[in-house]
Amino acid sequence: QVQLVESGGGLVQAGGSLRLSCxxxxxxxxxxxxGWFRQAPGKExxxxxxxxxxxxxxxxxxxxxxxxxxxxxxxxNTVYLQMNSLKPEDTAVYYCAVDxxxxxxxxxxxxxxxxxxxQGTQVTVSS
Numbered sequence: 001q002v003q004l005v006e007s008g009g010g011l012v013q014a015g016g017s018l019r020l021s022c023x024x025x026x027x028x029x030x031x032x033x034x035g036w037f038r039q040a041p042g043k044e045x046x047x048x049x050x051x052x053x054x055x056x057x058x059x060x061x062x063x064x065x066x067x068x069x070x071x072x073x074x075x076x077n078t079v080y081l082q083m084n085s086l087k088p089e090d091t092a093v094y095y096c097a098v099d100x101x102x103x104x105x106x107x108x109x110x111x112x113x114x115x116x117x118x119q120g121t122q123v124t125v126s127s
Contacts (some may be wrong), residue, residue, distance in 0.1 A: 003116070004096050006022050006119060006120060006121040007023075007089070008020040009122045012086055016086050017081060017083060020096075022079045023077060024077045026115060031100070033053065033102035034051050034053060034096060034099075035047070035048075035096065035099065036048040036050070036079075036096055037094070038043060038092035038123075039092055039093050040047065046061070047109040047110070049061065049064065051071065051079060051103065054081050068081060068083050069084075070082075087125060088125045088127050090123060093122050096117070099115060100115050
C-alpha cells in the first residue's frame with residue numbers, strides 16, 4: 001500500500017552534513033506521521049526524529065537535537081532529514097517509516113508504531 005524509498009546516505013567526515021530524502025508513494029499522507037530511525041551494527045533500532053504530515057510538528061531524540069532537522073514537501077510526497085555537525089556516533093543505517101494512524105507523541109518514538117518502512121540508507125561518519 002505504501003512504498004518508501006530513501007536516498008542521500010554516504011560517507012562524510014566528522015562535522016560535515018548530509019541530507020536524507022524519503023519519497024513516499026501509494027497513499028495520501030494527510031493524517032500520517034513520518035519517522036526517522038537508525039540502526040548501528042550490534043545496536044537496537046533507535047528513534048531519531050519524527051514529523052507530522054499535516055502540521056509539520058517535529059520531534060527529536062536528545063542525541064540529535066540541535067543538529068538534525070526533519071521537514072516535508074507535500075507536493076513531492078517527500079520527507080527530509082538534514083543532518084549537520086555529524087559525529088562518528090551517527091554512523092548507522094537510517095530508515096524512514098510511516099505511521100498511518102498516529103496516536104500520541106510518545107508512540108511516534110517507538111519503532112513498533114510504524115506501518116511501513118523504507119529499505120534504509122547507509123550513513124558513515126569518519127573521524
